[in-house]
Amino acid sequence: MRTPGDTILSVEGLSVGFGRGTARVAALRDVSFTLGRGRTLALVGESGSGKSVTSLALMGLLPPSGRILSGRLDFRTPDGRVTDLARLDGAGFRALRGPGISMIFQEPMSSLNPLFTIGDQIGEMLLLHQDLRAAERRRRVIEMLELVEIPGAAARVDAYPHELSGGMRQRVMIAMGLICRPALLIADEPTTALDVTIQAQILDLMRRLQKELGMSILFITHDMGVVAEMADDVAVMYAGAVVEQAGVLDLFDRTRHPYTRGLLASIPREGLGPDDRLVPIPGSVPPLSALPPGCAFAPRCPHARPACREPVSLEPKAPGHLSACIFDFAGEAA
């Protein structure tokens, strides 16, 4: 067995392409990371870096034009077996989604069906995976609504999505994601659409539920503030590749990749004075069809040298800390 017992997910060399033949673009290039059991790994990067494509590949939900070109996605199922998700068929994924891996999306309004009550929609997940009588299913749904702290759960179970606030709808999404007690929860920007107070409440709730249910979380975000709140480990993505991976404290204290340093310099921090400025990373992510040779970040990198035009791979720079840069900036000022 390749995956050690404390690892629930090991992604190795994942490449995903969209389109065919000469029109094919590689949305993911040789992506590798591991997620420990009971831990939270944040996948972080700007828009278009490949975070969502990674999670869709893990859920078996890539659109028809997208294809896994190579790589292994070794997932340890709740019964202890290791399954390569890159080779799983539709029936295999249907059995796995729910009790094995579950996902919550960023936009509750586009994921919830306005025509059905929230109780029906959460109960539907149970219906697919467990043979329960209607009354028992309803009891479990109400119990889950209580767990995600929806007040008056016994009455709210019959509410329609539009009757709830944005924060309450996001709690419903979490309830839907957790009703089958998944071993791995993929959370794709679950708080982006919420205001900061509600966002903090939802993040608190997710941390508490993770402890109670003992699940692992793959947390997808572009927000380094949320990373600091939630993650044990972080994988930073740029233009379809992982450029740095480390434990969260190590990543913040000894940032090694210039792209990660750029992301950190562009977030508001406590203690920032009126004269301190946030520094956005100049330029934008290149189109995947026109990536430069070598390091994809080089055209935006303040440290780029001619040597950066050579291919660079993600390599350990210190125990547990990987970076895909020919330089090593750990501990230096940006």
Ligand SMILES: Nc1ncnc2c1ncn2[C@@H]1O[C@H](COP(=O)(O)OP(=O)(O)OP(=O)(O)O)[C@@H](O)[C@H]1O
């Ligand atoms: N259905 C698709 N067809 C073609 N290309 C796609 C498709 N979906 C994604 N891509 C490509 O994959 C790249 C990565 O997209 P992805 O949605 O994973 O980025 P992301 O990091 O999740 O961004 P965001 O934060 O905006 O969701 C995109 O730049 C896009 O070019």
